[in-house]
Amino acid sequence: SQKIEQNSEALNIQEGKTATLTCNYTNYSPAYLQWYRQDPGRGPVFLLLIRENEKEKRKERLKVTFDTTLKQSLFHITASQPADSATYLCAQGGDSGGYQKVTFGTGTKLQVIP
Amino acid sequence: NAGVTQTPKFRILKIGQSMTLQCAQDMNHNYMYWYRQDPGMGLKLIYYSVGAGITDKGEVPNGYNVSRSTTEDFPLRLELAAPSQTSVYFCASSSGQGGSPLHFGNGTRLTVT
Numbered sequence: 171s172q173k174i175e176q177n178s179e180a181l182n183i184q185e186g187k188t189a190t191l192t193c194n195y196t197n198y199s200p201a202y203l204q205w206y207r208q209d210p211g212r213g214p215v216f217l218l219l220i221r222e223n224e225k226e227k228r229k230e231r232l233k234v235t236f237d238t239t240l241k242q243s244l245f246h247i248t249a250s251q252p253a254d255s256a257t258y259l260c261a262q263g264g265d266s267g268g269y270q271k272v273t274f275g276t277g278t279k280l281q282v283i284p
Numbered sequence: 285n286a287g288v289t290q291t292p293k294f295r296i297l298k299i300g301q302s303m304t305l306q307c308a309q310d311m312n313h314n315y316m317y318w319y320r321q322d323p324g325m326g327l328k329l330i331y332y333s334v335g336a337g338i339t340d341k342g343e344v345p346n347g348y349n350v351s352r353s354t355t356e357d358f359p360l361r362l363e364l365a366a367p368s369q370t371s372v373y374f375c376a377s378s379s380g381q382g383g384s385p386l387h388f389g390n391g392t393r394l395t396v397t
Contacts, residue, residue, distance in 0.1 A: 179324070202383040213288075213374050213388030214327070221383060259326060263383060270315050270334065270380055273343065276326035 174262050176275035184283055189250045191278045193243040193260030201264020203243045205234055208257045208277065218245075222264075250282045286310050290375050290389035297365040297396045305360040305392050307375030313387070314380040316358040318342075318350065320371040321391075327374065333358055334380065365396045 175194045183189045193203065202221045206214035220227045220236045220243065227234050233246040247254050260275040291306045309316065314335045319327040319342075329342030333352040347369060349361040358377075362369060372393050376386040 174326075176326070204383070204385065206386075211390075213376070213390050214386070215388070216385030219383045219385065261327075261386075270378065270382075270384075271329070271332060271340075271342070272317065272378075272386060273329055274319070274327040276324075 174260055174273060174275040176260055176278050178278045179276070180279045180281065182281045182283060183250055185250060185252060187250055189247040189254070189280055189282070191245040191258050191260075191280070193245065193275055195241050195243075195262055199238045199241070200262035202262070203234070203236060204261040204263065204272070205232075205243075205245050206259040206261060206274075208259055214259055217258075247280075250280075252282045252284050255280055255282045288375055288377055288387050288389035290373075290392050292392060293390070294393045295395070297362075297394065299365060299367065299396060301365050302361070302363050303365070303394075305362075305373055305375075305394070307358045307360070307389060308356050309358075309375075309377040309387070310356065311377060311379075311387065312355060313377035314355065315378045315384075316352065317376040317378075317386065318348070318358070318360045319374045319376065320344065320369075321374060322371050330360065330373075362394075367396050370394060370396045 205217045208214040235244045257277045257279045259277045263272045317332045318330040331350040333339045376388045378384045
């Protein structure tokens with residue numbers, strides 16, 4: 171079955187730098203990818219959506235790309251701040267399981283060092 | 285503005301006991317989901333529902349049952365609790381429009397001993 175993989179379990183970055191997180195999928199392209207932020211002891215919170223026919227989306231300091239050739243999405247946080255420290259989850263939807271069957275990667279824990 | 289409400293927040297079960305995790309949403313969302321999250325792992329889809337009366341299996345449905353008799357509620361039932369079901373359980377809902385974001389509750393932390 172289709173899998174979503176986030177290769178980095180953890181990423182440490184200096185404050186002010188750009189954090190880049192990677193999400194790869196196997197086989198066929200999902201109809202869309204979503205990115206969520208999860209803080210300890212809380213449920214995930216939605217950040218961004220990108221559809222299969224879109225190459226890039228932006229929201230404030232966040233940017234996400236979708237490369238169907240590489241089967242990859244990149245999630246960027248520019249001018250990172252300690253408050254950005256959290257676990258970031260990539261999710262896919264719209265594979266053969268159904269358009270609204272949403273499955274998640276294992277997440278990347280981002281630590282922004284002051 | 286409650287969103288998605290999960291109860292209880294914490295529960296300890298003995299092996300073989302049963303329980304129901306409650307989930308309610310007040311956003312009139314058609315789609316609802318149950319996920320489990322183990323330490324250091326992502327979210328695994330247990331069951332989901334696209335509307336009242338309709339449910340379907342996710343990635344890890346064994347040992348669980350669900351029902352969806354109303355739009356608002358989507359309870360998850362554990363019939364014979366096993367240590368492997370020790371996890372944090374998250375319920376989520378979405379409007380069902382393509383790519384619409386999932387709104388999550390704050391989880392139920394379940395320990396089976």
